[in-house]
Amino acid sequence: xxxxxxxxxxxxxxxxxxxxxxxxxxxxxxxxxxxxxxxxxxxxxxxxxxxxxxxxxxxxxxxxxxxxxxxxxxxxxxxxxxxxxxxxxxxxxxxxxxxxxxxxxxxxxxxxxxxxxxxxxxxxxxxxxxxxxxxxxxxxxxxxxxxxxxxxxxxxxxxxxxxxxxxxxxxxxxxxxxxxxxxxxxxxxxxxxxxxxxxxxxxxxxxxxxxxxxxxxxxxxxxxxxxxxxxxxxxxxxxxxxxxxxxxxxxxxxxxxxxxxxxxxxxxxxxxxxxxxxxxxxxxxxxxxxxxxxxxxxxxxxxxxxxxxxxxxxxxxxxxxxxxxxxxxxxxxxxxxxxxxxxxxxxxxxxxxxxxxxxxxxxxxxxxxxxxxxxxxxxxxxxxxxxxxxxxxxxxxxxxxxxxxxxxxxxxxxxxxxxxxxxxxxxxxxxxxxxxxxxxxxxxxxxxxxxxxxxxxxxxxxxxxxxxxxxxxx
Numbered sequence: 001x002x003x004x005x006x007x008x009x010x011x012x013x014x015x016x017x018x019x020x021x022x023x024x025x026x027x028x029x030x031x032x033x034x035x036x037x038x039x040x041x042x043x044x045x046x047x048x049x050x051x052x053x054x055x056x057x058x059x060x061x062x063x064x065x066x067x068x069x070x071x072x073x074x075x076x077x078x079x080x081x082x083x084x085x086x087x088x089x090x091x092x093x094x095x096x097x098x099x100x101x102x103x104x105x106x107x108x109x110x111x112x113x114x115x116x117x118x119x120x121x122x123x124x125x126x127x128x129x130x131x132x133x134x135x136x137x138x139x140x141x142x143x144x145x146x147x148x149x150x151x152x153x154x155x156x157x158x159x160x161x162x163x164x165x166x167x168x169x170x171x172x173x174x175x176x177x178x179x180x181x182x183x184x185x186x187x188x189x190x191x192x193x194x195x196x197x198x199x200x201x202x203x204x205x206x207x208x209x210x211x212x213x214x215x216x217x218x219x220x221x222x223x224x225x226x227x228x229x230x231x232x233x234x235x236x237x238x239x240x241x242x243x244x245x246x247x248x249x250x251x252x253x254x255x256x257x258x259x260x261x262x263x264x265x266x267x268x269x270x271x272x273x274x275x276x277x278x279x280x281x282x283x284x285x286x287x288x289x290x291x292x293x294x295x296x297x298x299x300x301x302x303x304x305x306x307x308x309x310x311x312x313x314x315x316x317x318x319x320x321x322x323x324x325x326x327x328x329x330x331x332x333x334x335x336x337x338x339x340x341x342x343x344x345x346x347x348x349x350x351x352x353x354x355x356x357x358x359x360x361x362x363x364x365x366x367x368x369x370x371x372x373x374x375x376x377x378x379x380x381x382x383x384x385x386x387x388x389x390x391x392x393x394x395x396x397x398x399x400x401x402x403x404x405x406x407x408x409x410x411x412x413x414x415x416x417x418x419x420x421x422x423x424x425x426x427x428x429x430x431x432x433x434x435x436x437x438x439x440x441x442x443x444x445x446x447x448x449x450x451x452x453x454x455x456x457x458x459x460x461x462x463x464x465x466x467x468x469x470x471x472x473x474x
Contacts, residue, residue, distance in 0.1 A: 024060045080235040083171035084198040088164030089130040096134035105135045117158045129159045143441020177353045179209035197227035211297040261300035290354040297323040320348040344372040355440045360398035366420030379414045380472035391461035422467035
């Protein structure tokens with residue numbers, strides 16, 4: 001990221017749109033401006049009277065109105081809480097070793113254990129549960145989530161009251177965003193173990209993902225009562241903010257979306273947004289060869305509510321943290337800018353779920369920008385000039401971008417788009433779809449890139465530079 005420093009300001013001005021932002025000072029004064037940028041100490045902006053700079057210390061906040069940047073920012077790839085590590089059976093390590101050996105599952109051995117377990121003997125049942133758990137964990141490590149799910153389901157045929165098996169099965173459904181599927185084993189586990197904090201922790205995740213905020217709050221409150229947990233505490237605080245903000249919101253739904261919107265948003269706008277999202281859904285479904293299994297939640301906010309709820313950096317114009325969170329204050333219909341934001345944020349849902357939430361931020365943002373219609377034509381020259389001493393490390397762009405300045409974020413977005421553009425130029429959108437499938441199972445993203453595109457990260461960067469020069473510098 002350091003390589004972006006010499007040219008940050010110029011590049012951000014290129015990337016930003018000309019729409020107006022509002023700088024709100026601590027004394028209440030409001031400044032409507034364009035091309036608002038910030039560094040560690042100052043806010044710089046453009047007005048009809050010229051360019052000005054003011055100390056950051058006197059600024060309360062900046063209300064962005066340009067939809068210039070939206071971001072998964074590694075938020076949509078992170079669940080609200082983590083799944084607990086639960087061993088369904090202890091003391092049967094020898095069974096696990098025999099069930100998985102030679103880098104494969106010994107299905108013949110497991111079949112014999114199943115035959116023994118039909119006697120109903122407790123030891124035989126414990127052995128088959130341990131074997132299926134070992135097989136499921138092995139298959140999960142190979143990236144075969146569906147096969148791992150089947151292992152747990154088969155184990156539960158013999159040991160239906162094993163809470164550990166139920167929690168592991170639920171966790172796999174949750175990682176795939178199959179929230180309704182997860183609730184069935186969790187409800188069963190709650191009846192068996194009504195005082196298990198782990199059960200309520202995962203139930204909160206399932207309810208929150210399904211858009212049932214009040215139920216999520218109840219579950220996480222119970223989990224916190226049973227065992228204090230910092231993750232649960234933070235998730236509970238966020239869910240309570242959501243509930244408080246959304247209590248007066250109107251609701252709507254379509255084939256693939258559940259919508260909530262603040263009272264000031266026109267119903268016609270809400271309906272138009274739903275139609276646009278359904279069109280986008282069909283397009284992404286075709287291009288990425290994937291269909292999300294559950295309805296996707298969409299929340300339409302005022303600018304202030306968006307800032308209060310998401311607590312995102314000022315350069316974030318919309319957010320997908322499992323829900324599409326979009327500020328629409330002052331809009332009467334779906335503008336071209338809003339249409340781009342909707343497609344961008346929906347792409348994050350497809351990419352996140354198709355990769356089991358393993359896509360790095362550079363891939364998430366590159367694909368989302370390409371799908372919304374952005375191209376590198378305006379930024380190609382600046383990118384080439386900025387990388388004269390070498391392109392940025394893609395490995396350094398895998399994690400969260402939420403701590404980036406607006407300047408650094410501008411570079412990260414632009415380079416990610418260029419990388420994805422170069423992949424599509426070389427092999428079509430089908431290469432992106434295949435890469436996302438490989439990301440879901442490979443040990444690392446670079447290995448997924450190598451396995452799909454036959455390129456290392458360095459070679460992919462070289463391909464990107466060559467593409468920019470060929471496509472745009474003529």
